[in-house]
Amino acid sequence: MQDGSLLDAREEQTYRLLVGLSAARAAELAEVAELPQHEADEVLQRLQAKGLVTVQAADEPVFSPLPPDVAFGTTLLRRQESLEAARKTVAALSEEFRASASRRDAHHLVEVIVGATTLRERLRDLQNAAREEILWFCRANPLAMQGADNTEEYGALSRGVRYRAIYERALIETPGELDSIAEGVSWGEEARVLPTLPVRIAIVDRSTAICPLVRDDESIGEPSAAIINRGQLLDALLALFESYWELATPVRLQPDDDQPVEGLDDSERLLLSLLVAGVPDKSIATQLGISRRTVQRRLDRLMALAGVDTRTGLAFQAAKRNWL
Secondary structure (H helix, E strand, O other): OEEOOOEOHHHHHHHHHHHHHOOEEHHHHHHHHOOOHHHHHHHHHHHHHOOOEEEEOOOOOEEEEOOHHHHHHHHHHHHHHHHHHHHHHHHHHHHHHHHHHHHHOHHHOEEEEEOHHHHHHHHHHHHHHOOOEEEEEEOOOOOOOOHHHOOHHHHHHHOOOEEEEEEEHHHHOOOOHHHHHHHHHHHOOEEEEEOOOOOOEEEEOOOEEEEEOOOHHHOOOOOEEEEEEOOHHHHHHHHHHHHHHHHOEEOOOOOOOOOOOOOOOHHHHHHHHHHHOOOOHHHHHHHHOOOHHHHHHHHHHHHHHHOOOOHHHHHHHHHHOOOO
16 A cells, blocks of 8 residues: 555554554553654554544543545545556557557568567567467468468467468468468367468558568569558558458368268368368378379269369359358
């Protein structure tokens, strides 16, 4: 309770002593507190005025402590209301400042970072701070962090953060990459595939994005990236992601709970995802650890199950029957 607006240090010390004694005369309290009599009298008067002690009249008045939550309850409630009002005011002023700064100073909108280590650490920090959703465009040949190294994803997913990632087909074909994607999906990641992606991006809570500044085929030396905050540029990246998300093929390892898939096991569902994404048979076989002949045999079974005799027909039926 050491707060000048409630109790000063002397008042707090005296009140604590009085609580320990249960009741005491001013002279007794002065002796225990090692205070001059007049100073003890003044402190007790202040405590009485603040509603922390009661006095029993007698030749020598006896002082007894009262509960502090009763004395200070209303004061603390008003203070809490005042702090909440102040917090809202600060939040509103901060938002107004950011909006004004965005209009007058582009430095508040975009920050440039250089170096794979710096980029990797910033990606980790943003994921650790995420509260709602993280969006990814994942291209082949990652600049700063391999998928298997991104352990921050699992921590965010366990906190309830939604992950949506679109993978470029060339990345899916990279040995070992599919296992990493499957691990993420098993934790709750929503993964989709497209033949190509225009750029690498990561967007956290729709408020901050990281995007490389130099094209892959023009990159020399350490990678550089822009940290993009709220503004029209970020809005454009969000719209770009959502448009590609609608076009991408889902990577499914298991059916939705309310949409059972007739006769498909997990490996066949994954095989279908890769097929519809345009991954070649050879790459599918490599990623699944099976032969190309086995891939063909499983596709034949799926075509028979769908009642079609072409892969195009299989892809159509897979979409129609919600297999993907």
